[in-house]
Amino acid sequence: MAKKQCKVVVNESLCKGCNLCIEYCKHGALRSSSGLNKMGYHYAEPSEEAECIGCMMCTLVCPEVAIEVYGE
Amino acid sequence: MKLKNKWPKYYKKDVSTHYCPGCGHGVVHRLVAEVLEELDLGKRAICVNPAGCAVLAYKYFDIDVIESAHGRGTAIATGVKRAKPELFVFTYQGDGDLSAIGTAETIHSANRGENICVVFINNAVYGMTGGQMAPTTLLTQKTTTSPGGRDPQFDGYPLHITDVVAQFPGVTYAERVAVNSPAAVLKTKKAIRTAFQVQVDGLGYSIIEVLSPCPTNWKMSSIASHKWIDEVMSKEFPLGVLADRRKRG
């Protein structure tokens, strides 16, 4: 069966760079950005090398409701 | 592709909270909003929020909220619920609010078995005022008012308020959970849902204590504070159901 195609999107303005989503994403689909958001945090962003499989772990631990995950 | 986690209806949209990075409040706010939606309680819900970090909860919860004086939440909730039993009433309180200044209100609302829910965020410090020792501060834990670490000779012991009220026949459901991992967050949501259902079924008082990270005042990273809850805090405050008297319903 084709690997499930999912996508993680981080709302840059809400993220406070706590990195919990990165910690709990077992697939390395998220990383800390080099840039800063307007609050001065290194926000989380999707990483190139790995694909989100839609396990939703990041959305559970995110304190800011800053992450959206798309999938079928 | 479809959005798998839509924004919770009873959580004000795109509002950046004042909570610190990694703070547990943000997670519990979301869970409360989700459960309110799932049990369709938002239209008739009244939250009584504390004086403390969550004093601005009315900026985040998209339901009616009354902001209480420090510690008086369960008394206010009692007044609301007794005056209008058809409303869904819950307090949202911190450890200082609930188990220091509000101890009498907490104990007696529980002992009267008020048909309200108490969401109790235990982060072992006074957060808003800058990290002072709270009743739930652990032994040897350093805070701004226990700089050498909490010493029972001067500061007494961590107060297990939920265990205390769990003894009362008036308490229908009491559980201690945490929000320091995805699995723990799911368990917390389930506990909140159980507690809210107790009130919906008119079975009396319920309290959910949530061990919640406070990276800023614990002087740890968000990730380290998750581990600290597992390795240290939950040893003092073990997770689990502390009282379940629902079957009598």
Place this chain on the structure above:
Amino acid sequence: MNKVFMSGNHAFAEAAIRAGCKCYFGYPITPQNELGEYMAGNIRNAGGVFIQSESETAAINMLIGASATGVRSMTSSSSPGISLKQEGISFLAGFELPAVIVNVMRGGPGLGNIAPAQGDYFQATRGGGHGDYRTPVFAPASVQEIADLTRKAFDVADKYRTPVMILGDGMMGQMKEPVVFPDKIEDTVEKEWALKGRGNGNSRYLASLILDTSEMERHNWKLYRKYQEIEANEVSYESYMVDDADVVAIAYGTTARIAKGAIKRVRKDGIKVGLIRPITLWPFPSKIIKDIAQRVRKLIVFEMSTGQMVEDVRLAVEGSVDIHFHGRPGGVIPTPVEFARIMYREYQKQKKGSL
């Protein structure tokens, strides 16, 4: 309703129930225990709620919760208990929530005693708790007036969305007198500001925390304008034999009744003394006192305290007349003879002064 014979404490409770009060939260404290006991026995079958709370602090906060839903609510206590409620009263003022708070005053400070006194005047009339606010304060002098002023307190509280205090004292609470109650009403006035859950509308909240200082200032001035309106509309007093009086006494509550006894006594000897009895302690009847001060040579202020209302009298007349103060604090109840002696002496002094 016909006339019944009832104590002041019971009358407070019965009048509240008849005013549509649906929630009472109280805590035992002498000399007003009978008020809570009456509520325990009667409010529930009037469809209301009675809770004996764990403390006066809890009681005032339960009242905040009930009042926030638009339900007429009351609490009562006596002096020490009223001190514990001050934080809650400040919040009620900040929230702009209606409420009725009965203080059956006793001797103080500290534990004091259970005898009648008037030592809480400042606390009641100067806001009492933290922050810039006032509360209307009614001072009944009879069980009939307790019944009438309790009804009025609920109406004024709702009209201005403010906590209202009624200041009785231990004697008035225990004393039985004939009383006719106003007809019972159901508090069916729809209060659109009340919190009832957002329903399909927008969520609302009640918060007194206002971090933005200019917004807090606006809120303070808004409350100030409310208090000005109350001062303009709600002043109430009784004037007794003042038209031909050379000397006028000023006293409220139990003390005013004692003063009336003394006035009848001295008038038999041609000593023309009158009385102004403030019924609202705040807003204070400054205007009538200022007017009277122009045409009498002396005012005598009688209080069951070391002198608190006397300061409002001084403020009212601004030095335009001689004021003599006579007070008996600590729960001592003065007698008409005692007051008459003061009246004779002050009357002679002002007459000698005018020769």
